[in-house]
Structure formats: structure tokens, C-alpha cells
Amino acid sequence: MEKINIHGVMMDNVTMDEALGFVVERLDGPGIAKIYTPNSEIMMQAQRDPALKDILNQADLLIADGAGVVLASRILRRPLKEKVSGIDLVKRILENTRTRPTSFFILGAKPGVAEKAAINIISDYPKAEIKGWHHGYFQPGEEDGIIEKINDSGAEVLLVGLGAPKQEKWIHRNASRLNCKVAMGIGGSIDVLAGTASLAPEFMRRSGLEWLFRLYKEPRRFRRMLDLPRFMMLSIRKRFGL
Template sequence: MTEKIDIHDVPIDNVSMDEALDAVLEMLKTKEKHMIFTPNAEIIMQANRDPELNSILNKAHLVVPDGAGVILASKILGKRLKEKVSGIDLVKRIFASTAKKSIGFYILGGKPGVAEKASINIVSEYPKAKVCGYRNGYFSNQEIPDIIKHINDSKAEILLVGLGAPKQEKWIYNHIQDLNCKIAMGIGGSIDVFAGTATMAPEFIRKSGFEWLYRLIKEPKRAKRMLDLPRFMFLTFKTKLKKK
């Protein structure tokens, strides 16, 4: 059991990237089913307004801090998290660490054709990675039973779901018991990055904490969503003042 640090009613595992990877590898040794989520400040604010999402994050087996804002909030609140553990970096570490162990992956999400491109690029970058199947994220509720069957038939042990928050978290939680995989992980837009249809911020920008600005410049349509960032910091300082 890792230490959990509460950030606005969302329990974040206080782990380093190496410790998060170790936790994932340990999950693969069990017969149990596990949910992994990677909330940033936006998702924590969504959970603040959405009791269902909040409940799901509280029931997850591993919740890592994907964002400089979450790390900063932990410092302000006096409950310092070890480091940022971004979802895409964790997934890359998982690919690299499981490539020789014949661990199967299934990719669910993205626009038509994106999951397929992501699969091709992943195998190109990690030649021994085993992508058992993929499916785009555009489907009706009536199609879900067939999708679950396809995932189970693929024998994948890790399901990567990129439907965007909070849809991916709710989808995983609602269907985890019907899935045969050991791990279901929400990865948001990482599928697009793997497919090459979106780009990651340069490393120096990611380390500086201004990845949100890079993403806003690249995707101006995110402006409304990003209003949650100042709201998150306001809530953080408000919480800090209440504790004095």
C-alpha cells in the first residue's frame, strides 16, 4: 500500500515514476482486476463537481499526479507529492518493461483509424510490444457488448482507454467486472500522441510546468476547459487558508 495524499477529495498515490511502474508490474502478477487513472488539475476539478467521477477515483487502485498543477497544489497544502507521473510517460515505461514478457495490450479510443496508427507506431518503437487489438472510441451503447467480447477474445492483459475524462473513467469502472484484463488504464489523448496526430510539448516546457500553455496554443478550443486551472489554484489557496 502506498501513501495517499488528498488533493481536493481525490486521493493521489504519492509515488515516483519508478514506484508507479513497480506497482503496475506487481498488478500483472495477480489475478485481480485493477483500475489506473492519471488525473491532472482539470480532472480533479471535474471530480469536484461530479460525485460519480469522484467516487470512481476514490475506488481506483493507482491514481498518479499527471500535471505540474497537482504537484504545486500538494506543496501549497503541505502534503508534497514526490513527482509528476504523467500518463503517457508511465505507459511508455510499461511498454518498455513488458516488451520481453509477452504482455498483451488492447487500445480503445480516438477517432477512426487513430488507434490503428497508434498500434503500428508502438510496435515500431517497441518491437517486442504485443498489441493484441484496437478499436476507435466512437461507438454506441449497443456496441459495447461486442467491444468487450473483442477485448476479452484478444487475451490482452492491459487495456488502454482513451475516451477523455470523465468518460474513460466511467467506462472503465462500469465495465471492469466484464473484462478479463488485469489492468484498465485511462490514458486520455495519449493515443493521439502515439498515433502522431498530436504532439507532446518539448521536454523543457514539460519540466517548466507550462505544458498547459503549449497545449492551449496548439489547441485553442481547450480554452474553456482550461478555466479550471485558475479555479483549481483558487480552491487550493482557499483550502490552505481554511487550515490556518
């Protein structure tokens, strides 16, 4: 896959169909595929945290979760094909179970939320087998037991919603201990699948205004969201050598 360098983070230049094709191929391939879905905030975190940037660059699939990342690629004249958001890719993987039954383990969110997500997935995608779940509020001493639970379940896909960058660092640190075929960081997608959080209206998603919807829903995110204009300014300065 073609790589696009956006401020030292090597993004995979893929469409949604190509990303799904990669996942399906890895389900029957060797080893574990690590999938991360950075948005503008995570890209800026990677500028301040070299370890995070290195982790992102060691992904087997690194896709642009936000319109801001795609816009930055265009500003830098290295355009990505399209936005491939984490929640949309998860839904495509679930839809694909109609032709290729797949098993999942859900790790993350508050206690009780992963169970709700599992119930909804089973209802909407009958050929998606949920092998198990665990909330994301665990202590370091519980990690070994959780990994054993994941491995014993035999799940092919591990959906990790611990929030960024915790989930990326967790997958990277534990990948060699996991027996699943795909481990994917999905942020707040578990809440969306559970029905405890909602996506922005489709017109806002198409227009790149998801950040405004999130800010309306969670005003406390204001400081974090300052990274969005910072990311755009960084791209403009690099484009014009300022």
C-alpha cells in the same frame, strides 16, 4: 501506498518507478487494476461531480498527471513525490516489455488512429504484442461486442483513450466484465503514440507549462482551462482557511 488527500481525491504518492512497479506486479496478480491519471481539470470536475470523485477514489492506482496537481499538494503541505503523467507511464510500460513481454488492446481516439498507434508501438517495442484495437466513437449498443472483442483478444493491458471523465466512468462501469489485468485511462495518449498529436517540448513539460502548449494547439480548450486557476485558488483558499 501512501495516500495524499487533495480536495477529497486520494492520490497515490508514488514515483514513476514505483508506479511502473505496481503495474508490473499486477500483470501477474489476481483481478483487474484500474489506473486513472487526473490533471487539474479532472480534479476540478471531481469537485462538481461527486460520482466522478468516488470513481477516482476507487482506483487501484491514482497518479498526478499534471504539474498543477503536484503544486496543489505542495500548497496544501501534503507534497506528492513527483508528477507521473499518463503518457510517460504508458511509455515506461512499453519499454518494460523488453524484459517482460506484454500484450495490449487499444480502445479510443478517432477511427484509424488506434491502428496507427499499434503500428508505431510494434515498430518501437517489438516485444509489445498488440492484440487488437477499436476506435472510441462507438454507440452504447456496441459496448457488449467491444468488451467481448477485448476479452477474446487475451490482452493483459487495456489502454482506454476516451477522454476524461468518460474513460474513467467507462472503466469503472465495465471493470467486472473485463478479463485484462490492467485497465488504464490514457486520454489523448493514443494520438501521441499514433503521431497525430505531439507532446509539449520537454522544457515546457519540466516547467509545468504543458497547458500553454495545449492552449496554443487547441484554442477551443480555453473555457476548460479556466479550471486550472480555479484549482490553484481552491488550494490556496483551503491552505489559508479563506
